[in-house]
Each structure stands twice: as C-alpha cells, then as structure tokens.
Amino acid sequence: xxxxxxxxxxxxxxxxxxxxxxxxxxxxxxxxxxxxxxxxxxxxxxxxxxxxxxxxxxxxxxxxxxxxxxxxxxxxxxxxxxxxxxxxxxxxxxxxxxxxxxxxxxxxxxxxxxxxxxxxxxxxxxxxxxxxxxxxxxxxxxxxxxxxxxxxxxxxxxxxxxxxxxxxxxxxxxxxxxxxxxxxxxxxxxxxxxxxxxxxxxxxxxxxxxxxxxxxxxxxxxxxxxxxxxxxxxxxxxxxxxxxxxxxxxxxxxxxxxxxxxxxxxxxxxxxxxxxxxxxxxxxxxxxxxxxxxxxxxxxxxxxxxxxxxxxxxxxxxxxxxxxxxxxxxxxxxxxxxxxxxxxxxxxxxxxxxxxxxxxxxxxxxxxxxxxxxxxxxxxxxxxxxxxxxxxxxxxxxxxxxxxxxxxxxxxxxxxxxxxxxxxxxxxxxxxxxxxxxxxxxxxxxxxxxxxxxxxxxxxxxxxxxxxxxxxxxxxxxxxxxxxxxxxxxxxxxxxxxxxxxxxxxxxxxxxxxxxxxxxxxxxxxxxxxxxxxxxxxxxxxxxxxxxxxxxxxxxxxxxxxxxxxxxxxxxxxxxxxxxxxxxxxxxxxxxxxxxxxxxxxxxxxxxxxxxxxxxxxxxxxxxxxxxxxxxxxxxxxxxxxxxxxxxxxxxxxxxxxxxxxxxxxxxxxxxxxxxxxxxxxxxxxxxxxxxxxxxxxxxxxxxxxxxxxxxxxxxxxxxxxx
DNA sequence: GGCAATCTCCTTTTT
DNA sequence: GGAGATTGCC
Numbered sequence: 001x002x003x004x005x006x007x008x009x010x011x012x013x014x015x016x017x018x019x020x021x022x023x024x025x026x027x028x029x030x031x032x033x034x035x036x037x038x039x040x041x042x043x044x045x046x047x048x049x050x051x052x053x054x055x056x057x058x059x060x061x062x063x064x065x066x067x068x069x070x071x072x073x074x075x076x077x078x079x080x081x082x083x084x085x086x087x088x089x090x091x092x093x094x095x096x097x098x099x100x101x102x103x104x105x106x107x108x109x110x111x112x113x114x115x116x117x118x119x120x121x122x123x124x125x126x127x128x129x130x131x132x133x134x135x136x137x138x139x140x141x142x143x144x145x146x147x148x149x150x151x152x153x154x155x156x157x158x159x160x161x162x163x164x165x166x167x168x169x170x171x172x173x174x175x176x177x178x179x180x181x182x183x184x185x186x187x188x189x190x191x192x193x194x195x196x197x198x199x200x201x202x203x204x205x206x207x208x209x210x211x212x213x214x215x216x217x218x219x220x221x222x223x224x225x226x227x228x229x230x231x232x233x234x235x236x237x238x239x240x241x242x243x244x245x246x247x248x249x250x251x252x253x254x255x256x257x258x259x260x261x262x263x264x265x266x267x268x269x270x271x272x273x274x275x276x277x278x279x280x281x282x283x284x285x286x287x288x289x290x291x292x293x294x295x296x297x298x299x300x301x302x303x304x305x306x307x308x309x310x311x312x313x314x315x316x317x318x319x320x321x322x323x324x325x326x327x328x329x330x331x332x333x334x335x336x337x338x339x340x341x342x343x344x345x346x347x348x349x350x351x352x353x354x355x356x357x358x359x360x361x362x363x364x365x366x367x368x369x370x371x372x373x374x375x376x377x378x379x380x381x382x383x384x385x386x387x388x389x390x391x392x393x394x395x396x397x398x399x400x401x402x403x404x405x406x407x408x409x410x411x412x413x414x415x416x417x418x419x420x421x422x423x424x425x426x427x428x429x430x431x432x433x434x435x436x437x438x439x440x441x442x443x444x445x446x447x448x449x450x451x452x453x454x455x456x457x458x459x460x461x462x463x464x465x466x467x468x469x470x471x472x473x474x475x476x477x478x479x480x481x482x483x484x485x486x487x488x489x490x491x492x493x494x495x496x497x498x499x500x501x502x503x504x505x506x507x508x509x510x511x512x513x514x515x516x517x518x519x520x521x522x523x524x525x526x527x528x529x530x531x532x533x534x535x536x537x538x539x540x541x542x543x544x545x546x547x548x549x550x551x552x553x554x555x556x557x558x559x560x561x562x563x564x565x566x567x568x569x570x571x572x573x574x575x576x577x578x579x580x581x582x583x584x585x586x587x588x589x590x591x592x593x594x595x596x597x598x599x600x601x602x603x604x605x606x607x608x609x610x611x612x613x614x615x616x617x618x619x620x621x622x623x624x625x626x627x628x629x630x631x632x633x634x635x636x637x638x639x640x641x642x643x644x645x646x647x648x649x650x651x652x653x654x655x656x657x658x659x660x661x662x663x664x665x666x667x668x669x670x671x672x673x674x675x676x677x678x679x680x681x682x683x684x685x686x687x688x689x690x691x692x693x694x695x696x697x698x699x700x701x702x703x704x705x706x707x708x709x710x711x712x713x714x715x716x717x718x719x720x721x722x723x
Numbered sequence: 724g725g726c727a728a729t730c731t732c733c734t735t736t737t738t
Numbered sequence: 739g740g741a742g743a744t745t746g747c748c
C-alpha cells in the first residue's frame with residue numbers, strides 16, 4: 001500500500017516534468033486550432049514521441065476502464081499530463097468521462113480519498129460516486145463528490161477556527177430575503193419604487209459577490225434604473241451585512257468567499273487543505289464564476305485539475321459565470337492542456353441539425369457543429385397553439401397516445417424556461433392522472449408547510465436564530481410582525497432555550513401551547529423524534545392554515561422528511577445539508593412503485609439530463625429570449641444557449657411547442673412579429689427543412705386563402721319567428 | 724390608531 | 739407562493 005503510493009507520487013511527478021519540458025518548447029499554441037484537432041495541448045508534443053506514448057497508455061489502461069469509451073474519451077480519462085480541460089459538446093459523454101477519470105486515478109495514480117469531485121448538484125455528485133463504486137467496489141469507498149458549497153462548508157465545519165466561523169449558521173435564500181426585507185423597510189425611502197425589492201436586492205448583492213465587483217457595478221448591470229439611489233441601496237446592503245454578522249449567519253456566497261479568502265491569505269491553511277488531495281475534478285466548468293475561481297486558483301500549484309465543460313451550455317451568467325473564461329483556460333492555468341470530445345452519442349442528426357442551426361445564428365463563435373454517432377431519425381416538430389392551455393392538453397393527449405402504444409411514461413421529459421410556465425402542463429397532467437415529477441423551482445425544504453415545522457427545529461437547535469423565531473411565532477393566531485419582532489428582541493440575547501421560553505410565557509399574546517412544543521422538542525433524543533414532536537404539535541395549526549391548499553398532499557411530505565432525518569446525527573447538520581444541496585420532493589420518495597413518471601423540469605435543472613422524447617414548452621415570441629432578459633445587462637445570447645441546452649436533451653424526438661396569435665401562414669414557417677419587443681425571437685426565421693410545422697390553431701382570417709367572388713350575396717334575415 | 728387578516732396581482736434561471 | 743394594498747377587528 002505504502003509502496004504503491006510512493007510509486008504513484010513518482011509517476012505523477014515524472015509526467016509533470018515531461019509536460020513542463022514540452023511547454024517550454026512551444027508555449028503559444030492557442031485554442032483557435034481546436035476545430036481540426038482532437039487533442040490540443042498548449043504545447044503540442046513532438047510526434048513520434050508522444051503519439052506512441054498515448055497509444056501505449058490507451059492499451060495499457062483500456063481493459064480496466066469502461067469498454068464503451070471511445071478514443072477521445074479514453075485519452076481524456078487516462079491523461080497523464082498535468083492540468084487539463086476537456087471541452088465536450090452536449091451528449092458527448094462528459095459524465096462518463098469524469099467517471100472513467102475517477103476510476104483511472106483511483107486504480108493507477110492515487111487513492112480515492114485524495115480525489116475530490118466538484119459538481120453542480122447533489123444528483124450528479126451522487127450519480128458519479130455511485131457509478132465509480134459500482135465499478136471499483138471498496139476501493140472507491142472514500143471517493144467524495146460534492147457541490148462547491150458543500151465542500152467548502154465541510155472544510156469550515158472541520159476547522160471552524162481557521163475560517164473564523166465558529167458557531168455560524170447557514171441561511172438559505174428565503175432567510176436572505178427576510179433580512180433584506182427588514183433592512184429595506186428600515187430605510188426612509190422604502191416606498192420609493194427605485195429601491196429594488198428584496199428579491200432584486202438579494203440578486204444584486206449576490207451577483208456582486210460572485211463576480212467580485214463593487215455594489216455600484218452590480219447595480220449598473222442588474223438594475224441600471226436604480227443607480228440614482230445608489231447611496232440608499234448601499235445603506236440597506238450594509239444593514240443586511242451587519243445583521244448577518246450579528247446573528248452569525250453565512251449566506252451561500254459567504255461560504256465560498258470565506259474559504260477562498262483564507263486560501264489566498266494564509267499559505268499554511270492552503271497547504272493543510274491541499275495536502276489532503278492530489279486531484280480535483282470539476283464538472284460543468286463553463287458555469288463556474290469568479291468567486292469559484294478565487295477558490296480554485298490558489299490550488300492550481302498544489303494539485304491536478306481535471307475540468308469538463310462546454311461553452312455552448314453556459315447558462316448561469318446571471319450568477320456571474322462567464323462562458324468566455326473557458327477559452328482562457330490556458331492563460332489562467334499554466335502548464336495545462338485542452339482536450340476535446342466531439343462525437344455525440346445522444347441524439348439523432350435531425351435534432352442536432354436544428355440545435356446547430358440555433359447556435360450558428362449567434363454572432364458569437366462557438367466553433368461547434370455537433371455530429372451524431374447515431375445517424376438519421378425523426379424530424380423535430382414545432383407545434384403552435386392558441387394558448388398555453390391548448391398547448392398543455394395537446395401534450396397530454398400526445399403522451400397518452402404513446403402510452404397506449406406501449407411506451408413508458410419515463411421516456412418523456414417536458415422542459416420549461418421557468419417554474420411558473422409549467423403550471424398549465426402540471427394542471428393537465430394532474431387532471432389526466434398521469435404520474436409526473438417536477439424538478440426546478442420550489443424544493444421540498446422551501447415549501448411553506450415544511451419551513452413552518454423546520455422553524456421550530458431551528459429554534460431548538462439554535463435559540464438565537466431570530467429568523468426561526470419569527471416564522472414560528474407568526475404561525476400562531478393573534479401574533480403579527482410587530483408582536484413577534486418586539487418579543488424576539490427580548491429573548492435572542494439568551495443562549496438558553498429554557499430562559500427564552502420563561503420570558504415569553506409572560507407575554508400576553510404568545511400561546512403557552514406553542515412554547516410547550518419547543519420545550520418538548522428540545523428534550524428529544526434524536527432529530528427524528530424532535531421532528532415528530534414538532535409536526536404533531538403543529539398539526540392543528542397547520543391544518544387550519546393549509547386546509548384549502550392541498551393539505552392532504554402536504555401531510556405526505558412530513559413522512560418523507562421524517563425519513564430523511566433518520567440518518568443525521570444533529571439537527572443543525574440535518575438543516576444545513578438540505579440548505580446546501582436542496583432536494584426535490586420526488587427525489588426523496590422511496591424508489592419503486594412511482595418510478596415510471598413523466599419528468600417536468602426547468603432547463604437550468606436539466607443540465608446533463610437526457611430523454612427519448614423531449615417537449616420544449618412555450619417557445620413563443622417573448623419566451624425565447626424571455627422578454628425580461630432584455631432590460632438588464634443579461635445577455636440574449638445566454639437565452640439562446642438555454643434553448644440550445646433544452647433541444648440537445650432529446651435523444652429521438654424533439655417537440656417544440658408554442659402559443660400565441662402571431663401569424664404563420666400554413667405554407668411557410670416564417671412568422672411576422674409586429675411587436676418590436678419580440679423582434680429577436682429565435683424561431684422567427686427558422687429554416688423549413690429543419691423541422692415540421694404543425695399549426696393547431698383554429699382557422700382565423702389570417703389563415704384563410706384570399707377568396708374573390710364575381711357576385712355579391714344578400715344579407716340573411718336576422719328576425720326571430722314570432723309564433 | 725395600531726395591528727392582524729384577507730384579497731389581488733404577478734411570477735427567470737440556482738447554490 | 740409572495741408582495742403590496744385594503745379591509746376589518748380591538
């Protein structure tokens with residue numbers, strides 16, 4: 001074992017040396033050549049030498065890696081040089097390559113606990129780990145994959161003193177909003193419409209933190225109209241920060257920033273962390289932003305990066321990701337190489353042709369034409385309807401038809417731009433009793449009834465959590481904002497729950513019952529028991545609050561959460577886990593009986609997903625690009641990429657639906673857009689041969705052929721019969 | 724007059 | 739489901 005490690009260390013070092021040597025010869029070979037080459041290193045290795053080596057390593061490792069890997073994927077997975085970026089188009093096997101890479105590293109280069117994989121969601125993290133474990137068994141037991149946030153938080157929890165964050169609590173977006181609302185309402189100008197609303201304040205603030213720019217720049221980018229109120233907004237933001245500091249809260253951006261700043265300022269901290277790892281694997285690299293880069297950058301000299309991404313799929317610009325930065329990988333990371341995966345295994349060529357067309361219309365150069373390994377298939381269709389309800393019911397009918405032909409529900413995925421825009425489809429699915437899951441928008445721990453119960457747990461876990469107190473007290477009749485906040489002012493200085501309860505008992509408007517639940521909950525031995533006490537205690541109150549709002553459905557969620565709580569040791573850990581890596585209700589349901597379901601999903605959540613038949617909803621004028629995106633600095637091009645991501649999820653069948661009363665003659669797909677604000681509509685000049693056009697709208701005058709008759713006709717009688 | 728309850732309108736994307 | 743406005747209760 002020890003010998004092995006020595007050997008690996010030696011091996012790694014040797015390869016690094018090789019690469020450095022080569023890089024001195026030809027340092028300036030840029031990414032531009034990427035079209036013609038599969039493997040591009042900044043420093044193209046001399047041919048006879050390296051070509052032989054590559055093939056040798058391919059042979060050497062092939063047997064142990066996934067046999068389904070192609071040459072490009074295999075080259076990437078078994079790369080023996082230093083840092084590498086793998087540019088991979090949609091459907092070219094990114095996840096597969098990461099998995100193979102992890103497998104390769106564990107088998108030949110290092111040990112599982114020294115590999116850290118960073119992904120965007122809990123789902124892909126667990127998928128990767130699971131698949132590596134399936135292949136390697138026990139050897140991979142210590143392999144860790146997590147989101148940036150979870151990884152950073154685990155470092156903070158492991159050594160809170162190093163980061164100056166002892167006893168800090170993580171807050172989610174809702175909590176941020178509450179604090180911003182408070183800060184905003186204390187401003188004299190809170191009625192002024194130029195002062196952004198809490199949600200916008202939160203976005204502006206977070207954008208600035210993620211990009212590393214000033215508040216002023218962030219306002220100019222996100223809401224330029226509010227720049228005149230810069231001074232007042234600054235006050236509100238400072239107020240937010242003070243409240244956060246006082247209550248020892250960490251918001252999402254703090255978690256990354258605290259760790260990144262410490263890495264940059266204290267070499268001893270950096271060395272301690274980096275000595276635990278040899279390799280860092282980063283998925284969806286096109287969506288990393290400057291804050292995440294601030295975290296990774298100091299690690300570059302300490303370990304090996306293996307990044308995977310696709311500039312054409314960058315859809316997180318609103319969070320500060322700059323898709324162009326992927327092109328500067330060589331500049332940012334010295335001694336690095338760029339590899340490419342170019343063959344698409346997911347979709348038929350027709351689907352890729354349409355996707356390629358969309359991307360090609362951009363004035364940005366993505367250098368990307370996806371080529372299918374699967375050959376020809378069905379032409380995509382564009383289905384046009386009068387309104388979203390007809391759009392929805394047509395989709396449902398279509399789903400049913402395929403079901404009758406013997407297909408499973410889970411061969412269908414419905415993609416939408418916003419959570420809100422899926423409401424018609426959701427309604428139609430429920431009405432037709434088609435089982436479905438919705439991924440995107442609200443998560444399980446963000447639903448109102450769950451937050452109500454969790455507020456009790458928050459208080460029990462941390463009696464100084466004033467946001468928890470606020471929510472909890474407001475649940476009970478007769479208590480509003482005012483009563484609650486004055487009461488909370490009296491108690492949050494106490495760190496003992498019992499003391500706080502004693503004080504509140506004397507409060508005329510706060511019920512003894514509400515306090516008794518907290519008392520009982522605090523005596524519970526386990527998280528599960530505590531949760532149960534709180535649910536039971538709040539049952540009547542909640543039933544009353546939600547009686548007309550899907551109460552029967554909501555009760556079921558409590559069972560799910562109780563099950564989730566069984567595996568955690570402390571309440572705080574339990575709450576934190578699901579704030580950092582939110583979970584959708586349907587992900588938490590027991591596997592088995594409800595496995596065969598239609599997936600309804602926001603495109604932002606659908607990264608990496610694929611499905612046989614994909615419906616892309618509401619691709620109407622004003623929908624793509626979404627009208628709202630044109631006000632602020634956010635790019636129309638990002639909207640194009642969003643639609644591109646949606647289209648490239650489809651394996652066999654791509655169905656684009658839209659609605660509205662724009663005109664579209666039956667003979668041609670060209671549509672006329674009168675309204676100026678829709679003039680950038682992506683499908684307005686789509687090429688006929690790329691798709692089949694189906695207009696389901698009732699015939700109206702626009703669609704009638706011009707009729708001309710040589711004679712006129714008499715007006716029919718419009719009188720009622722009297723007898 | 725102060726505070727709570729109710730009604731109405733609108734809804735980008737996520738850790 | 740949330741924010742803001744309005745109504746209604748004490």
